[in-house]
Amino acid sequence: MAPATMAEMWTTMGSTLASFMFIWAIVRQYCPYEIQRFLEKCSHRVMGYFYPYIKISFHEFTGDRLKRSEAYSAIEAYLSSNTSKSAKRLKAEMGKESTSLVLSMDEYERVTDEFKGAKVWWVLSKTVSPMRTVMSMSYYPEQEKRFYKVSFHKRYRDIITDSYLEHVIREGKEIRVKNRQRKLYTNSPGYKWPSYKQTMWSHIVFEHPATFESMALEPEKKKEIIDDLLTFSQSKDFYARIGKAWKRGFLLYGPPGTGKSTMIAAMANLLNYDVYDLELTAVKDNTELRKLLIETTSKSIIVIEDIDCSLDLTGQRKKKDEKVSGEDEIKLGSKEANKDQEGNNNNNNGGNSNSSSKVTLSGLLNFIDGLWSACGGERLVVFTTNYVEKLDPALIRRGRMDKHIELSYCSFEGFKVLAKNYLKLENHQLFDKIQSLISETKITPADVAENLMPKSPTDDPKRCLCYLIQALEEAKEEEEIAATEEAKKRAQEDLKESEAIKEEEAQAQLKGSKHIE
Structure with a gap:
């Protein structure tokens, strides 16, 4: 009778589990999202009384998805280096200088780590939840939120919280610096808020070969610029002591073809910084400009090229339209539209701008050195222009554009550098x-x-x-x-x-x- 009884018990258990799974599938299919969350919370609370393990989550984005978590990035680097050998499902990316693959654990993969006798389990998970507006109650596409979750027995709570997590973050940051692959970013013109992309920036690998040694500049000028950049990169404590955000502005000006873009690439290669090429004509308003700034990382160069073409920034701050109020109101358009408008003023030929972008001069100034500019450190802000006299003095004054570098026509010293290179x-x-x-x-x-x-x-x-x-x-x-x-x-x-x-x-x-x- 025992085997029959055992078989009946397994049959009953299987039927019960099948029924439960069927009911849960119905709940997930037809019940509102809020009820599902409530049931999950209740189940977690009940299990908490009997479950001896503690779980800590590290989300990729915190708050209102403004900035990627540094802890999440450090954990990602740590796990890719220390646990990729034990993981069975991996994802691969090109590493530094595109010479090797960097393996990291894929979504829902579970790996084990040990620290001072304490055993922990890491898993990369994600939640998918729809969002809706309050007024229309209409749903946006589903939003993905990734997070790492570490589990450990409660007897190791002090070791994990006091030592292990600090060890993971420290090791992860060192690994990120070692394997860091520099990138060239540009802001996405089709971005809408809220958006469910990972970031407002798109990027490719930065592989520009320019260096100061290969630039056609006088040796004294090169040394001056290099010393300035290296001093800035080592001045974290100095900027903290004087109460200023750790950033520095550079204005590169001169005729076309004098090497302004090459100078930016050389600066990035010297300091090993990422480059954010900000296209102002794709920015909708001041709020979006701030969000773009927030998503830039430390050790980066924020570049606005040909700013005299991107914005109508004159020394007089003239109004373009009598119906628009405000002395610093600057309407943003494409470079071609600005040229058409200039032709309209001179020859009455005109051109229409289809851009709906609008950024004020005040918003741009706050972007450079306002309160929001302090959300991060070790950043350079670089403007380039062919006509420095067209720019508003408030935009290029010392303190905003700290160092003005004129790149002029080729000298004999510059020719000798080019002759050696070519x-x-x-x-x-x-x-x-x-x-x-x-x-x-x-x-x-x-x-x-x-x-x-x-x-x-x-x-x-x-x-x-x-x-x-x-x-x-x-x-x-x-x-x-x-x-x-x-x-x-x-x-x-x-x-x-x-x-x-x-x-x-x-x-x-x-x-x-x-x-x-």
Whole structure:
């Protein structure tokens, strides 16, 4: 009878479990989400009286999904290094310099770790919950929230909370620095809040090869910039002592082709920083601008290129539309739309901007050095412009743009750097002629580099230098022609002005003689 009784017991248990699973499936299918959460809370509370294990969760995002948790990132790095060998389901990413794969545990994978005799279990989980608005009660797409959960016996509570978690965070941060792969970010123009993307930024691996050694700059200027950057990266305690956010602003200005973008890449490679290329025309308003700032990480460079084209920032802060109130109201548009608007002012041809983006000058200033700029540390803010005189003085004053760097036309020292890079030449008999021409001619480093580039497989260094000499002579001739034309134009203007003065004097004398008569 015992085997039959055992079989009946298993049959009854199986039937009960099947019934429970069926009922639970019905509950999940038809019951409101709030009731499901209530039942889960009740079950967890009941199990808490009998379950001897403690669980701690580390969520990827805290608060209103403003910023990724540092603890979550550190745990992710720690587990990828210490427990990936025991995990059975893994995910792979390219590591530093894209030379190796970094393995980490996949979702719902469970791994074991030990610390001072205490055994713990880690699992990567996620919750999926719909969100809805209060007014319409309509549901957004489901929102995923990832989190790590560590479980351990309650007898090890003191060891885990006092020592183990601190050990995990410390080790994880060191591993992140070691395996860090630098990235180039851009803000997503299609982002809507609330959004269920992981971040407001999209990124690719940053692989720009530029360095200060390869830049066409004078050695003294290079050393000045490098010393400034290295001093900044080592000044955490100094900034804390003087009560300022650990950031520094750089304004790069000069004619097109003088290496402003290359300078940013060289700065990132020197300091091993990420680069956030902020496209202002894709930012809806000041609130979105702040959210973008919050999601940037430390050890990064925030770049706004060609800011004179992205925003209408004049020294007078002129209003673009009489219907818009507020002295600093700046309407944001695309670079092409700004050019069209400029044509409309001058030639009455005009252009319409389809952008609905609107950012105020005040919002941009707060982004640079307001209260929100302190939510993070070790960051550079870099503006580039071809026309520094067009920018509002409040935007580029010291304290916001702390260091102004002018990148001008190529000098002979800059040419020697390019000749070494492109032709592997440190000296040549044609250098004297080039030095004479380059001191009398305005030519950008980009133009010099293009002429030094071999045009065919048979081009030797001498032929490339001849290309450059020819370009310099043509540029010098064009400058002389332009100077001659300008001199003629000025002479004509002076002549017209002189004739106008003589005519006024003659008219004045004629009026005086008539008055005497």
